[in-house]
Amino acid sequence: MKIFAVRGRRLAAADPGVSGPQPTVERSGLPHRFEAVGEALTSGSDVIDVCAVVGQELARDGASVEETLAGLRDTWQCLTGADPSYDVVTALLTAWSETTLGYLNQLSCEDPLTGLSSQAHLRSRLAELYRLGGAGTDDGVGGFALVVFEMPSGDDPSDESGDHFTRAMRLARAGELARTAFARDETVARLGMHRVGVLTRRDEHLGRRVRVLRTLLGGAEPDTPVRVWIEGLPGTDAVAGMLLDELARG
Known part of the structure; x- marks a missing residue:
């Protein structure tokens, strides 16, 4: 079959x-x-x-x-x-x-191992924004940003070859913390093996939410700082797709 x-x-x-x-x-x-x-x-x-x-x-x-x-x-x-x-x-x-x-x-819209949105779902959400308008519009892609965080690697049991379940559970816990900091209608998606992306509005509260997320993740991973950054969205849908692929490979 x-x-x-x-x-x-x-x-x-x-x-x-x-x-x-x-x-x-x-x-x-x-x-x-x-x-x-x-x-x-x-x-x-x-x-x-x-x-x-x-x-x-x-x-x-x-x-x-x-x-x-x-x-x-x-x-x-x-x-x-x-x-x-x-x-x-x-x-x-x-x-x-x-x-x-x-x-x-x-x-699928959902990653089956972590419960986070799938990369394909995040990609479709971005495509919707680009259809609504370009970088100069608040309702289109110009009014949004992609917050990315990367779990530390190298000294965690989930980095052992083949330990996909432990790694997925680690990302799932981090994703729940992301939903605490971004508790509205944001899309929280898995990006590859170690990263999570949050598609959120670019407004006056964005910086504070990113600081809250960094604090929450730091408490969950006290030994190694978690990288958190705001990724600017490119001007075209095609380049946005390449950006997601690059983030997922990192």
């Missing part, structure tokens, strides 16, 4: 006189997308990184978790006669789940 349909995928009509290709096995004898894994296994290359790439590709194809695991096991059994190791399975499924979650986040 496919998780989501792939844009542009088409199924060829069957020729009554010709047997069609097997859906999960390629000419190499390995399941679809796992040819690179087979090459890494036989050449002694780093198979963990290859499995991560394959996990991403299978998620984009719409493969279910069952299909993904079955393909990995079939590949290992075919080439080694044994089952794959825990580290290999973890690399594959982590990449598959993150890619699938990213796709689902594009369809």
Whole structure:
């Protein structure tokens, strides 16, 4: 069963006189997308990184978790006669789940792990403002600002590789503090792994609210200061989209 349909995928009509290709096995004898894994296994290359790439590709194809695991096991059994190791399975499924979650986040207004607004929802809110007017209008983008804060990294358990749940819970707690400082109709959204963005009106109260937010976050993270800043919104919707992408990657 496919998780989501792939844009542009088409199924060829069957020729009554010709047997069609097997859906999960390629000419190499390995399941679809796992040819690179087979090459890494036989050449002694780093198979963990290859499995991560394959996990991403299978998620984009719409493969279910069952299909993904079955393909990995079939590949290992075919080439080694044994089952794959825990580290290999973890690399594959982590990449598959993150890619699938990213796709689902594009369809949802809410980030499922933190309860904050999704980046896609924040992007749509910005697009609405740009449609209302440019930088010279109070009702359009000119009357709003993006407050961004970044959780400290490097010495927190949530920074351990693969600890996505702990990191998400940390962002969720920080998001609740943001809603305390910005308690009106602001959009509080997750931006990447360590950042949260708040789309709020640019008025005479903005500076005070930012100071309150910095104080609240400082109390929650007493050992390391939390970066909080006001990000100016660019003049065009297209550049605003690039800004959000850049903030999410940081």
